[in-house]
Amino acid sequence: MTKKDLDPQKHRILILGASGYIGNSIYKELGPYFRTFGTYRTPKKEFENNQQFFQYNVEEDDVYEILQVCQPTIVISALRGDFNAQFIAHQHIAEYIVAYNCKIIFLSSANVFDAYSKFPSYELDKTLSHSIYGHFKIKIENALLRLPKKQVTIVRLPMVFGANSPRLLDMKTAISDNDAVEVFPNLIMNVMYDKKLTQQIHYIVNRNKSGVYHLGSTDLVHHDEFTKDLLALITKKKVVIKQVFTTNEDRYLAVLPKFNKLPKHLQITSQEILEELEK
Numbered sequence: 001m002t003k004k005d006l007d008p009q010k011h012r013i014l015i016l017g018a019s020g021y022i023g024n025s026i027y028k029e030l031g032p033y034f035r036t037f038g039t040y041r042t043p044k045k046e047f048e049n050n051q052q053f054f055q056y057n058v059e060e061d062d063v064y065e066i067l068q069v070c071q072p073t074i075v076i077s078a079l080r081g082d083f084n085a086q087f088i089a090h091q092h093i094a095e096y097i098v099a100y101n102c103k104i105i106f107l108s109s110a111n112v113f114d115a116y117s118k119f120p121s122y123e124l125d126k127t128l129s130h131s132i133y134g135h136f137k138i139k140i141e142n143a144l145l146r147l148p149k150k151q152v153t154i155v156r157l158p159m160v161f162g163a164n165s166p167r168l169l170d171m172k173t174a175i176s177d178n179d180a181v182e183v184f185p186n187l188i189m190n191v192m193y194d195k196k197l198t199q200q201i202h203y204i205v206n207r208n209k210s211g212v213y214h215l216g217s218t219d220l221v222h223h224d225e226f227t228k229d230l231l232a233l234i235t236k237k238k239v240v241i242k243q244v245f246t247t248n249e250d251r252y253l254a255v256l257p258k259f260n261k262l263p264k265h266l267q268i269t270s271q272e273i274l275e276e277l278e279k
């Protein structure tokens with residue numbers, strides 16, 4: 001008997017963007033427990049040989065076809081790609097969600113608040129963005145928030161780090177190429193660790209949680225200090241730092257929870273993230 005047979009809920013989960021950094025981490029976390037399907041865009045043997053994976057290009061393919069084949073009870077959206085095409089895809093997902101009593105977990109971003117710079121943001125704060133990316137995330141969030149409450153979970157994320165995260169790999173490449181690493185000295189943010197994030201999403205699935213979740217470290221850090229601490233973990237070399245000043249004043253890009261707090265064992269501090277990355 002496998003773990004999947006033991007699970008009483010028997011969720012069927014479809015992860016859009018399951019070949020990506022966060023989507024794949026979620027796939028590895030949930031795969032042993034639920035019937036989990038995923039999409040990839042870039043052809044790769046690993047996914048082509050996996051019956052649970054479907055090739056999907058948001059700009060060309062109709063997501064509804066994949067939904068009808070997988071018949072998920074939960075869709076986890078961890079996609080990137082053309083913003084207009086993603087918006088249309090999420091409209092189709094919304095139709096499926098309503099028709100089949102399915103749920104969606106949408107990975108959004110702290111950037112939905114990037115027009116507010118004076119404070120950290122909480123779940124019920126009004127979203128407002130000056131960036132194209134933030135605008136796009138707000139547009140999908142708002143479309144999903146019109147659906148029945150119990151069927152929608154919006155997860156807002158700050159920068160996510162992990163041993164194989166693109167951000168850390170980019171730093172390693174910059175170090176070996178003797179390139180500068182950019183820091184934003186005025187940026188105060190919180191951060192996230194990929195392995196804790198996937199546990200948090202597992203908890204949201206298990207407990208059938210819905211609503212808006214701010215999944216970031218419990219404390220705030222300066223971008224330049226956190227980056228320098230990270231660099232010290234991964235190299236002994238003296239790295240050239242390029243300071244990028246976007247404003248003269250401190251600017252917050254942080255998502256903290258006030259209403260939807262997770263249990264203590266699922267919380268993490270920025271220091272604990274550094275300690276995890278040091279292992």
Ligand SMILES: NC(=O)c1ccc[n+]([C@@H]2O[C@H](COP(=O)([O-])OP(=O)(O)OC[C@H]3O[C@@H](n4cnc5c(N)ncnc54)[C@H](OP(=O)(O)O)[C@@H]3O)[C@@H](O)[C@H]2O)c1
Nearest residue numbers: 017019020021022041042057058078079080081157159160
């Ligand atoms: N990483 C972070 O720090 C962070 C922070 C806040 C929010 N987020 C959000 O989390 C989600 C996942 O981010 P990530 O960092 O894991 O991104 P990622 O590593 O770039 O993965 C993106 C995924 O989307 C797929 N994809 C890209 N273009 C596509 C297209 N045209 N059609 C269909 N699929 C396409 C990729 O497929 P292939 O790889 O197979 O091409 C991959 O599976 C995104 O929605 C992002 O906005 C991430």
